[in-house]
Amino acid sequence: MxxxxxxxxxxxxxxxxxxxxxxxxxxxxxxxxxxxxxxxxxxxxxxxxxxxxxxxxxxxxxxxxxxxxxxxxxxxxxxxxxxxxxxxxxxxxxxxxxxxxxxxxxxxxxxxxxxxxxxxxxxxxxxxxxxxxxxxxxxxxxxxxxxxxxxxxxxxxxxxxxxxxxxxxxxxxxxxxxxxxxxxxxxxxxxxxxxxxxxxxxxxxxxxxxxxxxxxxxxxxxxxxxxxxxxxxxxxxxxxxxxxxxxxxxxxxxxxxxxxxxxxxxxxxxxxxxxxxxxxxxxxxxxxxxxxxxxxxxxxxxxxxxxxxxxxxxxxxxxxxxxxxxxxxxxxxxxxxxxxxxxxxxxxxxxxxxxxxxxxxxxxxxxxxxxxxxxxxxxxxxxxxxxxxxxxREGASRSTTRKRVAVVGGGPGGMEAARRLARDGHEVVLIEKSDRLGGTLRFASLAYAANEPLLDWLRAQVEASEIDVRLETVATPELLASLAPDDVVVATGALRSLPPIPGADLPHVLSGDEMRDMMLGASSEALKQKTSLMTRIATRAGAATGLTANLDFVRKATHAWMPLGKNVVIVGGELVGLELAEFLSERGRNVTVVDEVPRLGAGITLVRRLRLLADLGEHGLGLYPGSKDIRIEPGQVCFTDDGGEAHTAPADHVIVAKGTTGDSTQAEAFRHAGLRVHEIGDGTGVGYIEGAMRDAMEAVDVINAG
Ligand SMILES: Cc1cc2nc3c(=O)[nH]c(=O)nc-3n(C[C@H](O)[C@H](O)[C@H](O)COP(=O)(O)O)c2cc1C
Ligand code: SF4
CATH class of the missing domain: 3.20.20.70 (Aldolase class I)
Known part of the structure; x- marks a missing residue:
């Protein structure tokens, strides 16, 4: 045994x-x-x-x-x-x-x-x-x-x-x-x-x-x-x-x-x-x-x-x-x-x-x-x-009425809410616009492998339940109305927009989302314009063969090839920017991180941040908190460091990992259509995995309570 x-x-x-x-x-x-x-x-x-x-x-x-x-x-x-x-x-x-x-x-x-x-x-x-x-x-x-x-x-x-x-x-x-x-x-x-x-x-x-x-x-x-x-x-x-x-x-x-x-x-x-x-x-x-x-x-x-x-x-x-x-x-x-x-x-x-x-x-x-x-x-x-x-929570309510609940968004918050709802006996439809579950947790798992067991666990929990999972489906108010749910949980994630940094529209600049899509085999109009034919073929082949769905494969394969030049500047020194910096520097890239914030590592818990910053220091990365006048130019990023010294960092690619905010647009549209909406996760303000899991628990409590 x-x-x-x-x-x-x-x-x-x-x-x-x-x-x-x-x-x-x-x-x-x-x-x-x-x-x-x-x-x-x-x-x-x-x-x-x-x-x-x-x-x-x-x-x-x-x-x-x-x-x-x-x-x-x-x-x-x-x-x-x-x-x-x-x-x-x-x-x-x-x-x-x-x-x-x-x-x-x-x-x-x-x-x-x-x-x-x-x-x-x-x-x-x-x-x-x-x-x-x-x-x-x-x-x-x-x-x-x-x-x-x-x-x-x-x-x-x-x-x-x-x-x-x-x-x-x-x-x-x-x-x-x-x-x-x-x-x-x-x-x-x-x-x-x-x-x-x-x-x-x-x-x-x-x-x-x-x-x-x-x-x-x-x-x-x-x-x-x-x-x-x-x-x-x-x-x-x-x-x-x-x-x-x-x-x-x-x-x-x-x-x-x-x-x-x-x-x-x-x-x-x-x-x-x-x-x-x-x-x-x-x-x-x-x-x-x-x-x-x-x-x-x-x-x-x-x-x-x-x-x-x-x-x-x-x-x-x-x-x-x-x-x-x-x-x-x-x-x-x-x-x-x-x-x-x-x-x-x-x-x-x-x-x-x-x-x-x-x-x-x-x-x-x-x-x-x-x-x-x-x-x-x-x-x-x-x-x-x-x-x-x-x-x-002792004796926390498990609903006695079976409800029909639509969960919109198959990231960590959506999967967790769906899992809990199904456990509590509700009829659940989980709607995800992409072709697989995971949302931001997929990239988070690529960058930090310790996250992957949670992704696997949530997916397995969803699969083992009777949740009606609808992939590649856009949740419109009309679709939801046709499902006639008692409650709708909206877990569609944050809005990511490029902040107004001079040069952010240049072709060698990728947003965090574009970087994510490229690594995980998704495609977008913006990516098509910014990436080479070779990259597009590789990304499409990866997606078609299912290889980019295998994070371990992507983790290993990117050591040999990645569609990014030798010199990468990341604008943004919070969780996503720093994890990306480590991921890229471990793959031989010469990485510089610049941000206006006085200290790097927001969104990363203290003890993990202390380790990550030390690791990044050991990898010899250029870390520049407190930077000013950040300007992206072809082949380089110019900025002034916190001591007032001007720098020019070489940049074959620039990744902007900033500009993430909560986004209630979809939830509002559903409310407007008369649906009973519960918003959870990054859409309500960026709370990362912890926020998503806690929000899911609380939303399900409310649904159970009536
Ligand atoms: C939140 C937290 C609090 C801890 N507090 C104590 C403590 O009060 N006394 C102690 O001897 N060790 C403490 N530890 C260390 C643990 O006893 C243990 O050495 C550590 O968690 C390693 O085991 P793990 O990898 O299974 O977590 C604490 C660990 C954690 C995570
Ligand atoms: S909070 Fe602590 S116990 Fe919980 S997942 Fe993170 S490291 Fe593990």
């Missing part, structure tokens, strides 16, 4: 788990103002339990809260008053056969709430000032919010403070046990207090808590022993540690981690979660350690640590269940903890067990969930708009 190892029961100390799937700790900012777990946290975790995970680990739960707090709505376990809310979570989770562990946490040098409240951050020694590019990728509103927190001050821990801290962890564990939790996870990683002591880079102490590894590990081991003493011999204790500090010279190494892991086992831990930390001053590193972009990034470290201990190892970090199944079978680790995949679809474990793999809603690695935490918002998931709103 596929996934039989992953789905087989497992054991952590005395704790029996129904399978080897763990919801990794994610501080999602769903707590109440006072650190309590309220309805929001309860319903969020209950959904994960319903979805079938064996063990659910809570997000970082403050043992000294509010001291050491990292999020405005972080959960806490620093007072007896916190027990009651936690008990509700445990009961809800246990009801569905899952177990709950609480992650014990003190944020130390990452405790932004300490800084915001004017408290010093707890640390082993005053940290060095790191000078990375982290802040360079922030947009201005993000910078303002970041600056509002203020400058950190530090509390270098005395031995008395260390005793207080150790006791706080022990007391937190005691409260977790009292609340009925099934285990605790001591957070010994991610730069938080125990990790900052373990790192030779942040720990410069000269007493018995600094210097040698034995001394640096002393705090964590004292915590583990104190927790064990508090909870007794049979209560499961998991300890999370960093296997290394990525990109941080002089930081924790795998050799340190192996020794620490052995000591952690000796101190009384029942399992070890193998994670990683990084140089937080470098933007790209924020997706290169514990929340990695690269698949299986932390698995070699998990396997190395597994070799030196005899307790189970929990591994995580963009791991596919299939891969985990094989590695667990080979004895390289014992449990797979997943984060993002379970935000995207908390029912993943159940769907695996029921053989409904194609129904799993995929994570698209967009970093919306993570970036929300950086900007001090509650987590949201792009593909699962219900995430974090389960409490408000």
């Amino acid at each position: 596929p996934y039989s190892t992953l789905l087989s029961p497992g054991r952590i100390g005395a704790l029996e788990l129904r399978n080897r799937i763990v919801v990794t700790a994610m501080g999602v900012n769903f707590g109440e103002d006072d650190g309590q777990c309220g309805d929001r946290a309860v319903a969020y975790h209950e959904e994960q339990a319903r979805g079938g995970a064996g063990l659910i680990i809570s997000g970082a739960c403050g043992v000294m809260y509010p001291i050491g707090q990292v999020q405005p709505w972080q959960i806490a376990i620093s007072e007896d008053a916190h027990i009651q809310g936690l008990k509700r979570v445990v009961d809800a989770v246990n009801r569905h056969g899952s177990r709950l562990a609480v992650q014990l946490h003190q944020g130390g040098l990452n405790a932004v709430d300490d800084t915001a409240a004017g408290r010093p951050q707890w640390c082993p020694s005053v940290p060095e000032l790191a000078r990375g590019d982290f802040i360079d990728g922030f947009l201005l509103p993000e910078l303002e919010s970041f600056a509002r927190t203020g400058m950190p001050t530090y509390k270098v821990l005395t031995k008395e403070d260390i005793r207080t801290l150790v006791q706080a962890f022990a007391a937190g564990a005691g409260r977790a046990k009292e609340a009925g939790c099934d285990a605790v996870e001591v957070h010994g990683g991610h730069g938080y207090v125990p990790s900052s002591f373990l790192s030779p880079k942040t720990n410069k102490r000269t007493d018995e808590y600094g210097g040698s590894l034995e001394n640096r590990a002393r705090l964590l081991l004292e915590i583990v022993r104190a927790v064990r003493a508090e909870v007794g011999p049979d209560f499961p204790i998991i300890v999370k540690i960093d296997s290394r500090e990525v990109g941080r010279e002089g930081g924790i190494t795998i050799d340190h981690a192996k020794v620490t892991a052995r000591w952690v086992e000796e101190a009384g831990a029942d399992a070890i979660t193998v994670s990683a930390y990084h140089d937080s001053s470098q933007g790209k590193m924020h997706s290169a350690s514990n929340i990695p972009h690269e698949p299986n990034w932390n698995l070699p470290a998990a396997a190395a640590i597994k070799q030196v201990v005899s307790i189970p190892i929990i591994a995580s970090g963009r791991v596919e269940p299939e891969h985990a199944d094989a590695e667990i079978r080979d004895g390289r680790f014992d449990f797979l903890a997943m984060g993002r995949k379970l935000l995207a679809d908390p029912h993943l474990p159940r769907k695996l067990a029921e053989g409904r793999i194609e129904e799993i809603r995929p994570c698209i690695y967009c970093y919306t969930c993570v970036s929300a935490i950086y900007t001090r918002e509650s987590t949201r998931c792009t593909v699962n708009p219900e995430c974090g709103f389960e409490y408000a």
Whole structure:
């Protein structure tokens, strides 16, 4: 049976788990103002339990809260008053056969709430000032919010403070046990207090808590022993540690981690979660350690640590269940903890067990969930708009009346609305003017391959339903009237017009839409005039043979041939422009990006933007935010950079990826014809995939409600 190892029961100390799937700790900012777990946290975790995970680990739960707090709505376990809310979570989770562990946490040098409240951050020694590019990728509103927190001050821990801290962890564990939790996870990683002591880079102490590894590990081991003493011999204790500090010279190494892991086992831990930390001053590193972009990034470290201990190892970090199944079978680790995949679809474990793999809603690695935490918002998931709103949607209306609904536009919003409507028992007609479903998600998938599983999933969901899909059909008011729908969902996307840039009408200038059409085998009058006979033949041949429908083929084929010259200037440095810049530079083009906006990367979530900008820098692209007097001429683009210097960038082709606005024209025409219209997606203002998915959910709620 596929996934039989992953789905087989497992054991952590005395704790029996129904399978080897763990919801990794994610501080999602769903707590109440006072650190309590309220309805929001309860319903969020209950959904994960319903979805079938064996063990659910809570997000970082403050043992000294509010001291050491990292999020405005972080959960806490620093007072007896916190027990009651936690008990509700445990009961809800246990009801569905899952177990709950609480992650014990003190944020130390990452405790932004300490800084915001004017408290010093707890640390082993005053940290060095790191000078990375982290802040360079922030947009201005993000910078303002970041600056509002203020400058950190530090509390270098005395031995008395260390005793207080150790006791706080022990007391937190005691409260977790009292609340009925099934285990605790001591957070010994991610730069938080125990990790900052373990790192030779942040720990410069000269007493018995600094210097040698034995001394640096002393705090964590004292915590583990104190927790064990508090909870007794049979209560499961998991300890999370960093296997290394990525990109941080002089930081924790795998050799340190192996020794620490052995000591952690000796101190009384029942399992070890193998994670990683990084140089937080470098933007790209924020997706290169514990929340990695690269698949299986932390698995070699998990396997190395597994070799030196005899307790189970929990591994995580963009791991596919299939891969985990094989590695667990080979004895390289014992449990797979997943984060993002379970935000995207908390029912993943159940769907695996029921053989409904194609129904799993995929994570698209967009970093919306993570970036929300950086900007001090509650987590949201792009593909699962219900995430974090389960409490408000319990018993959300599923209509009792079957309605006839026309959905206009087969992009992500239209497909999602159609899928939901069909699921809820409505009769759905999905009308798309082109010859296939996908809309802007097709090009988005070409540029960023992680989007493609969502495209495939939405299409498969539509195909598996009874939706009447009408391709190559223009939705006129007359056509709609003939269908006599009760409701019409309009998901026709944004209006893209070329902004008034001098020279934008020259033949070597393509709009974002034209570029898209060219790559994906569609044709248009404008394209015919602008492209060579060779390009037209290739594009038509691609479309006729179906090759351009295969994004993987297009992705690979464009490495060999693309109808664009060597030098390309992109005017527009938002999501589409930057993704295109990466796509083209990976295909050997010499790309320059110019935009008038002061910072590049709007529309891209912070953590992904930090990575993308760093990648573009590594590719050696010319990036010019804050440009003025942009003028397109034959063979070149002239502009003045933000420092006032004039430039002339060579341009065989210019792509204008700007000028996208909402467009209600069609919706208005339908309204005028007396139809009950719900507008969703980019047509209502550009909200990208997240906006489309959320709008679809909300429109279907309204339709269901009557
Ligand atoms: C929104 C979010 C919040 C997180 N918060 C925590 C946390 O509170 N404690 C922790 O140890 N790790 C935290 N992490 C890291 C995860 O535990 C895990 O290492 C990471 O998500 C990698 O697994 P994945 O690739 O399956 O998402 C967080 C991750 C995400 C996505
Ligand atoms: S927000 Fe994006 S990265 Fe996060 S879980 Fe959802 S799809 Fe995945």
